Structure formats: structure tokens, C-alpha cells
Amino acid sequence: MSRNVSDDRAAVPRRPHLPLRPLWLCRVxxxxxxxxxxxxxxxxxxxxxxxxxxIYxxxxxxxxxxxxxxxNPHDGPDPKALYMRFLAWATPRGDPP
Incomplete structure (x- = not known):
């Protein structure tokens, strides 16, 4: 009995892309x-x-x-860049108010 490629992929657990704190880089x-x-x-x-x-x-x-x-207290994070990185992408587009 042979296994196809999709069966092999399903058997490999995927690592969740979680943050590495305090750097806030993806662990994967x-x-x-x-x-x-x-x-x-x-x-x-x-x-x-x-x-x-x-809220999250x-x-x-x-x-x-x-x-x-x-x-990095001397050049702290740029508020606009943080907003774009963490919130702007999740804002609903085209939804009625």
C-alpha cells in the first residue's frame, strides 16, 4: 500500500507561529x-x-x-508602525458600520 504526498503532510504536525518575547518575532x-x-x-x-x-x-x-x-528605550517603538503591525491588518474592510 503506497501513501501519497498529501497523507505525509497531514501526518506532520505544524508548529504554530507564536511570538518570541520580548523581541516579538515569530518563533517559526x-x-x-x-x-x-x-x-x-x-x-x-x-x-x-x-x-x-x-481586543486581543x-x-x-x-x-x-x-x-x-x-x-530599546532611546529609540522606542514607533506608534504608527506598531499600529500597522498589530491592528491595521485586522480592521474589517467594506463592512457596514
């Missing part, structure tokens, strides 16, 4: 977290509760800002 791909894979996973996880996703991301933004400022 080393991209700034939330990386594209983490964003997709969060959108799927919170697909039916966008308000909860926004605001909390994470707060933690990241504190950690990143602690690492």
Missing part, C-alpha cells in the same frame, strides 16, 4: 510577529468574533510596546 519564521501565517490563523480563529480579535490585538500591542521599549 523569524518575521515580525504577527507574521502572515499568524495573521491568517488569527483571522480563522476569530472569524465569528471580530470584536474579540480587536490591542492587548498584544500594549504588551509588545512595553517589551520593545524596554529593549
Amino acid at each position: 519564521c523569524a518575521a515580525p510577529w504577527p507574521c502572515p501565517v499568524a495573521r491568517l490563523a488569527l483571522r480563522q480563529e476569530y472569524a465569528h468574533d471580530r470584536i474579540a480579535l480587536s 490585538l490591542c492587548t498584544i500591542l500594549h504588551d509588545a510596546a512595553a517589551d520593545l521599549y524596554r529593549l
